Amino acid sequence: MKKRSKRYAQAAALVEHGKRYPLADGVDVLKSMPTPKFDESVTLCLRLGIDARKSDQIVRGAFSLPHGIGKSVTVLVFAEGAEADAATEAGADYVGSKDLADKIQGGWADFDVAIAHPSMMRVVGKLGRILGPQGKMPSPKAGTVVPNVGLAVTEFKAGKIEFRNDSGGNLHALMGKKSFEAGKLADNIEAFVEHVKTMRPGAAKGNFILGASIAATMSPGVDLALA
Numbered sequence: 001m002k003k004r005s006k007r008y009a010q011a012a013a014l015v016e017h018g019k020r021y022p023l024a025d026g027v028d029v030l031k032s033m034p035t036p037k038f039d040e041s042v043t044l045c046l047r048l049g050i051d052a053r054k055s056d057q058i059v060r061g062a063f064s065l066p067h068g069i070g071k072s073v074t075v076l077v078f079a080e081g082a083e084a085d086a087a088t089e090a091g092a093d094y095v096g097s098k099d100l101a102d103k104i105q106g107g108w109a110d111f112d113v114a115i116a117h118p119s120m121m122r123v124v125g126k127l128g129r130i131l132g133p134q135g136k137m138p139s140p141k142a143g144t145v146v147p148n149v150g151l152a153v154t155e156f157k158a159g160k161i162e163f164r165n166d167s168g169g170n171l172h173a174l175m176g177k178k179s180f181e182a183g184k185l186a187d188n189i190e191a192f193v194e195h196v197k198t199m200r201p202g203a204a205k206g207n208f209i210l211g212a213s214i215a216a217t218m219s220p221g222v223d224l225a226l227a
Contacts (some may be wrong), residue, residue: 005218007034007036007218008218008219008220010033010034011033011034011219011220012220014029014032014033015029015220015221015222019223020223020224020225021222021223021224021225022224022225023186023189023190023224023225023226024182024186026214026222026223026224027182027185027186027189027214028182029222030042030178030214030215030216030219030222031178031182031185033216033219035178036217036218038217039070039177039178039179040177040178040216040217040218040219041069041070041071041174041176041177041178041216041217042174042175042176042177042178042180042185042214042215042216043172043173043174043175043214043215043216043217044172044173044175044189044192044193044212044213044214045170045171045172045212045213045214045215045221046170046171046173046193046196046209046211046212047169047170047209047210047211047212048165048169048170048171048204048208048209048210049169049204049205049206049207049208049209049210050165050169050201050204050208051169051203051204052165052166052167052168052169053167054203056201056202056203057201057203057204058164058165058201059163059164059165059171059196059199059201060139060141060142060163060164060165061141061142061143061162061163061164061195061199062142062143062144062160062161062162062163063160063161063163063173063191063192063195064155064158064159064160064161065159065160065161065175065176065188065191065192066184066187066188066191067159067176067180067184067185067187067188068158068159068176069159069161069174069175069176069177070159070176070177070179070180071177073112073113073156073157073159074093074094074110074111074112074113075091075092075093075094075111075112075113075114075115075153075156075157076092076093076094076095076100076111076113076114076115077092077094077095077096077114077115077116077117077149077152077153078096078097078100078101078114078115078116078117078120078123078124078138079095079097079116079117079120079149080097080117080119080120083117083119083149083150084096084097086148086149086150087115087149087150087153089150090149090150090151090153090154090157091153091154091157092115092149092153093111094111097120097123098123101123101124101126101127104127104130104131105126105127105130109130109134109136111136112136113136113144113156113162114131114136114137114138114144115138115144115145115146115149115152115153115156116138116144116145116149117145117146117147117149118145118146118147121138121145124137124138135162135164142162142164143155143160143162144162161173161174171196173192175188175189175192175214176188178216189214189224193209193212193226196209197209209226211223212224212226
């Protein structure tokens with residue numbers, strides 16, 4: 001069994017075993033936990049009632065959180081000409097086409113989000129085997145293959161997040177920082193959950209959201225009771 005730190009044990013003692021907390025109460029419990037010497041990220045995990053083996057039940061997309069995620073996002077854009085200029089003006093960290101693709105194929109991956117203009121898919125398409133497993137492959141469904149790359153850069157820099165369920169039907173998404181005001185964290189979580197509810201696949205059976213929990217980087221999870 002993995003040995004837990006004293007701080008983790010103190011945090012775990014604040015969580016009532018088997019209890020599902022109302023959202024506001026769950027956030028308060030999480031924020032009351034002992035904090036390490038850095039500002040932890042807060043992640044929401046949703047257990048979805050889907051068959052993740054079936055392509056028509058994949059839950060994937062992008063969403064702009066009301067209060068952002070509280071961290072700097074490094075954005076790469078595949079674009080040329082006027083679109084490249086627009087991406088640069090919007091604050092993209094890296095802008096290019098084949099030169100960036102070659103760099104990525106060489107093993108470079110120092111960015112958080114990759115955005116592509118539709119005309120660049122001829123260049124980007126061959127990167128699927130590299131960027132796919134990293135969750136960075138541009139996709140229309142994720143809002144990262146778009147004609148208006150400048151707007152996309154602005155949105156992701158402001159806290160737009162990408163998400164996709166894993167092979168077990170779980171969906172993990174960054175909700176902000178532990179230093180956020182409790183109300184802002186709750187707002188982000190509630191808005192994201194409501195958005196995910198609208199994405200229920202037609203083929204999914206039974207309840208869509210089976211469970212939910214929040215956790216900070218080095219804390220135990222807090223189960224939530226979501227209506």
